Amino acid sequence: MRLEGVLTAVRVSAARGTGLRTKRVGSVRVLRGVAGIVGFLGLWELGVLAHVPILAQIPAPLEVARAQWQLLHQARYYVDWLVSLERVSAGFLIAAVVGVPLGLLMGWRAKFRYLTFPVFEILRPIPPLAWVPLSIVFWPTTESSIVFVIVLGAFFTVVLNTLAGVRAIDQRYIRAAISLGATPPTVFRRIILPGALPSIFTGLTVGMGITWSVLIAAEIIAGKSGLGYMTWEAYVAGAFPIIVAGMFSIGVAGYASSAVVRLVARYAMPWTKPF
Amino acid sequence: MAVLLEAPARNAGTGAISLRGVRKVYDSSAGAVEAIADWTLEIAPGEFLAVVGPSGCGKTTLLNAIAGFDPVTAGEIALDGTTIACAGYLAPPGADRVVVFQNGALFPWKSVVDNIAYGPIVQRRMSREQALRAAHALLERVGLADVARAFPLKLSSGVQRRVEMLRALINDPKALLLDEPFRALDAISKSAMHEELLRLYESTKKTIFFITHDLDEAILLADRVVVSATRPARVKRVLHIDLPRPRSPLMTASREFLDLRAQLTGVVHEEAEKALRRGERELA
Numbered sequence: 001m002r003l004e005g006v007l008t009a010v011r012v013s014a015a016r017g018t019g020l021r022t023k024r025v026g027s028v029r030v031l032r033g034v035a036g037i038v039g040f041l042g043l044w045e046l047g048v049l050a051h052v053p054i055l056a057q058i059p060a061p062l063e064v065a066r067a068q069w070q071l072l073h074q075a076r077y078y079v080d081w082l083v084s085l086e087r088v089s090a091g092f093l094i095a096a097v098v099g100v101p102l103g104l105l106m107g108w109r110a111k112f113r114y115l116t117f118p119v120f121e122i123l124r125p126i127p128p129l130a131w132v133p134l135s136i137v138f139w140p141t142t143e144s145s146i147v148f149v150i151v152l153g154a155f156f157t158v159v160l161n162t163l164a165g166v167r168a169i170d171q172r173y174i175r176a177a178i179s180l181g182a183t184p185p186t187v188f189r190r191i192i193l194p195g196a197l198p199s200i201f202t203g204l205t206v207g208m209g210i211t212w213s214v215l216i217a218a219e220i221i222a223g224k225s226g227l228g229y230m231t232w233e234a235y236v237a238g239a240f241p242i243i244v245a246g247m248f249s250i251g252v253a254g255y256a257s258s259a260v261v262r263l264v265a266r267y268a269m270p271w272t273k274p275f
Numbered sequence: 276m277a278v279l280l281e282a283p284a285r286n287a288g289t290g291a292i293s294l295r296g297v298r299k300v301y302d303s304s305a306g307a308v309e310a311i312a313d314w315t316l317e318i319a320p321g322e323f324l325a326v327v328g329p330s331g332c333g334k335t336t337l338l339n340a341i342a343g344f345d346p347v348t349a350g351e352i353a354l355d356g357t358t359i360a361c362a363g364y365l366a367p368p369g370a371d372r373v374v375v376f377q378n379g380a381l382f383p384w385k386s387v388v389d390n391i392a393y394g395p396i397v398q399r400r401m402s403r404e405q406a407l408r409a410a411h412a413l414l415e416r417v418g419l420a421d422v423a424r425a426f427p428l429k430l431s432s433g434v435q436r437r438v439e440m441l442r443a444l445i446n447d448p449k450a451l452l453l454d455e456p457f458r459a460l461d462a463i464s465k466s467a468m469h470e471e472l473l474r475l476y477e478s479t480k481k482t483i484f485f486i487t488h489d490l491d492e493a494i495l496l497a498d499r500v501v502v503s504a505t506r507p508a509r510v511k512r513v514l515h516i517d518l519p520r521p522r523s524p525l526m527t528a529s530r531e532f533l534d535l536r537a538q539l540t541g542v543v544h545e546e547a548e549k550a551l552r553r554g555e556r557e558l559a
Contacts (some may be wrong), residue, residue, distance in 0.1 A: 174381035175344055181370035181398035182445065190397070194384040271384050271426040 059241040067241035084226040099158035103240025107166025128152040146218045153214035154207030162266045165199025201265040212254040289300045290449035290482030292318040296350035310336045312507035321480040325497035329550040333508030349543035373443035374452045381427035389519040394446040433464035450482040466524045494535050502542045505550040512542045
């Protein structure tokens with residue numbers, strides 16, 4: 001009894017120790033990240049001030065910050081954010097809702113995979129932007145054609161990662177489940193789906209990144225609003241600091257949306273290490 | 276189900292496995308490969324049977340046939356008189372003969388308690404609440420209540436293996452099929468696992484079909500040890516282990532144990548040499 005008490009005490013203090021350590025390691029990590037960003041901006045500012053070739057043509061960080069501050073006071077800027085976010089969310093969600101089940105089915109049913117994979121592999125190498133002219137023709141509104149191109153950007157990555165995730169599931173888990181009395185639909189829901197989840201989320205995270213790059217290009221080609229369009233407009237108007245502020249906004253938006261995917265992944269997969 | 280480890284369970288006295296002339300031939304591009312040739316053996320209800328033989332000798336193929344994963348080419352396998360495998364027929368795998376795998380197959384995405392409750396839930400034998408309660412009770416009994424909420428990959432392989440045996444036992448199977456379950460464990464954890472398996476076996480009296488290449492383990496645990504000839508697998512020798520029960524890992528030092536061990540080593544050695552000469556993997 002006493003021994004047990006001691007053991008518990010040891011365990012508790014050990015747990016506390018590791019907790020403290022992770023917290024300290026965590027804050028050092030954040031500091032390093034901040035130092036990296038500050039260092040990057042510092043070098044950039046210095047490079048512009050020192051008239052380093054090429055860099056000298058680029059607006060300095062402080063100038064960009066001023067432009068960004070201006071933007072923050074314009075209602076139009078927020079509308080651009082909202083429009084871009086809407087397009088990305090719509091495109092990404094459609095890609096996920098269609099792509100994940102398709103990938104699961106392709107991974108699970110060999111016959112379906114043999115049927116669909118060749119078509120898939122022919123369509124996949126076509127750059128999403130190569131679809132822009134055609135999609136403007138066959139979609140009724142510009143908006144829907146932009147969303148369509150975004151869907152294409154994320155879709156193939158999501159499907160391919162889901163498919164690979166299903167194929168990589170260890171046969172032992174499936175056999176163990178059947179041995180414990182699971183029926184095929186149960187195996188699909190309780191083994192295939194959670195087993196493929198890490199790979200699915202890898203696909204979603206990468207897909208989210210592609211989504212932004214496709215969106216910006218699509219907005220430049222076909223848009224009348226959005227962060228990409230704003231950046232392009234600044235170029236046409238010769239407002240260079242605004243170009244960089246627009247680029248910065250896109251970077252922040254991309255980072256934030258990937259962070260959301262990672263957050264969801266962490267809640268959906270408590271058994272894995274967060275990445 | 277909490278009483279599983281103390282009172283005779285629903286399936287007490289069942290679990291007779293008959294293997295009659297079981298044969299398995301794989302067709303490959305290089306021609307037919309005979310994995311099992313004419314394997315005949317009667318396993319009594321509640322018997323602990325160990326099968327030893329060189330790696331790749333066809334032991335796992337036989338277990339897969341009993342489990343319902345792999346069809347046989349000829350012969351018959353019956354469980355309590357019902358044919359579960361013969362040429363052209365294979366009963367689907369089920370919880371009446373649960374398998375515990377070589378490298379462990381706990382679902383990484385389920386907590387320990389959810390893993391254990393999995394069988395009764397998917398069989399719709401218990402409600403979720405009932406199954407979880409039974410799983411908790413089982414963990415409590417074997418002193419693993421602390422890890423109930425942990426994810427398997429965070430635990431030592433010894434604890435993982437114990438949990439996996441509970442996950443099998445909660446289904447009250449007729450037979451347990453264990454495929455080298457302690458292979459990856461170090462000697463010390465292995466000895467603790469033997470003790471635990473002996474306790475579980477001696478209190479439940481489930482039929483156990485246990486594959487191993489560890490001779491000490493086979494003698495210590497089993498009622499009979501079958502030496503399998505190497506590819507094609509066939510019953511080469513059956514050794515009756517009359518060590519008294521309950522057994523303990525301490526018995527490995529006893530006179531009788533060492534005698535049995537010497538006998539078994541002689542028989543197995545022949546097969547190991549044969550396998551070695553044929554360029555197959557040694558008695559790993």
